Amino acid sequence: MTTPALFPPTLREVMLRGRWIGMLLLCLLVAGVFAWLGQWQLERAIETDPPAPGATEQVQQLEDVLQPGEYLPEPLVGQRVETAGTWVPGDFIVVASRFNDDVEGYWVTGQLRVADRTSIAVAVGWAPDPESAEAAVEELEAAADGSEVEITGRIISDEGPRVPPHADPQRLDRMSPAALLSRWHDIEELDVYRPYLASTTATAGLVDISSPAPDELSPVNWLNVFYAVEWAIFAGFAFYLWYRLAKDAWEREVEEFEDRAGEGAVV
Numbered sequence: 004m005t006t007p008a009l010f011p012p013t014l015r016e017v018m019l020r021g022r023w024i025g026m027l028l029l030c031l032l033v034a035g036v037f038a039w040l041g042q043w044q045l046e047r048a049i050e051t052d053p054p055a056p057g058a059t060e061q062v063q064q065l066e067d068v069l070q071p072g073e074y075l076p077e078p079l080v081g082q083r084v085e086t087a088g089t090w091v092p093g094d095f096i097v098v099a100s101r102f103n104d105d106v107e108g109y110w111v112t113g114q115l116r117v118a119d120r121t122s123i124a125v126a127v128g129w130a131p132d133p134e135s136a137e138a139a140v141e142e143l144e145a146a147a148d149g150s151e152v153e154i155t156g157r158i159i160s161d162e163g164p165r166v167p168p169h170a171d172p173q174r175l176d177r178m179s180p181a182a183l184l185s186r187w188h189d190i191e192e193l194d195v196y197r198p199y200l201a202s203t204t205a206t207a208g209l210v211d212i213s214s215p216a217p218d219e220l221s222p223v224n225w226l227n228v229f230y231a232v233e234w235a236i237f238a239g240f241a242f243y244l245w246y247r248l249a250k251d252a253w254e255r256e257v258e259e260f261e262d263r264a265g266e267g268a269v270v
Contacts, residue, residue: 009260011256011257011260011261012253012256012257013253014249014250014253017252017253017256018249023249026245026249027245030241033241034238034239035238037234037235037237037238038234038235038238041232041233041234041238044227044228044234045231047224048224048225048227048228058078058082059081059083059157059216060216061083062084063083063084063085064085065084065085065123065158065196065200066086066117068082068084068158069196069198071121071195072196073196073197074160074197075158075160075197080159080160081157081158082157082158083156083203084155084156084157084158084200085153085154086117086123086153086154086200087117087151087152087153087154088115088116088117088118088122088123088151088152088154089115089149089150089151089152090113090114090116090143090146091113091114091115091116091147091187091188092147093144093188094114094183094186094187094188095111095112095113095140095143095144096111096112096113096183097109097110097111097133097136097140097175098110098111098126098175099133099174099175099176100176100177101126101129103210103212103213104213106131108129108130109129109130109132109133109136110126110128110129110130110136110178111127111130111207111209112125112127112178112199113127113143113147114183114187115154120192120193121194121195121196122194122195123180123195123196123200124180124183124199124200125154125156125199125202126199126200126212127139127202127205127206127207127209128202128205128207128209128211128212129205129209129210129211129212129213131210135209138208139207139208143206143207146207154200154204155202155203156200156202156203156204156212157200157201157203157214158198158200158201159178159198159199160198161179161197161198161199162177162178162179163177163179163181164177164179164181164182180195180196180197180198180199
């Protein structure tokens with residue numbers, strides 16, 4: 004009686020074993036999670052209600068755009084606003100390293116009290132040298148008699164404070180309402196706007212701050228699209244990993260079968 008020939012398992016037979024079916028189900032679960040994350044990123048990649056073109060150029064009331072203490076949303080950066088208030092005497096501060104049409108100079112800033120116990124930092128205008136800036140400070144201080152002033156400009160995000168890179172610790176070279184607040188007077192229980200207002204109507208002999216309209220935002224967030232593609236790749240890799248592990252197991256079985264055949268264990 005002839006002994007029947009024995010053959011190694013096929014890749015399909017290995018993949019249909021219970022262990023690898025279970026691994027496949029696990030990979031399906033992982034891939035499903037990755038696919039959901041990719042869909043979530045795509046939903047946030049496309050702005051369904053983007054700002055209308057030129058929306059930042061339509062002058063709005065400051066209080067209609069932002070409230071004190073709130074961070075400035077990206078679509079509102081550069082929004083033109085108008086407000087009215089009174090200057091707080093003694094709080095006109097010069098900020099260095101300010102560029103106007105690529106020319107370095109100085110900004111004169113002030114605390115504008117727009118409501119009872121509510122203030123916003125205002126960049127009043129640009130000066131080409133410190134002498135002109137200090138002269139403007141003196142003129143603004145003299146005019147800060149409690150009368151109401153109207154300001155129109157663009158609302159800009161806080162640049163953030165930093166340690167001065169120079170010897171003079173009193174010099175400021177970043178427009179930071181937080182840093183200005185530490186030098187203002189009468190700040191007890193004061194509500195302050197986090198962004199600042201770059202005035203486009205300079206006074207006291209200052210030059211209007213160059214403030215072009217911000218670039219129109221794309222309705223597509225390409226970074227989120229990139230993340231969504233990454234999640235799709237991860238989902239595909241989960242299946243590839245299952246296939247690669249199953250194939251490695253099959254190749255090991257084939258090698259073991261051939262070794263036994265070579266030793267005469269298999270007829």
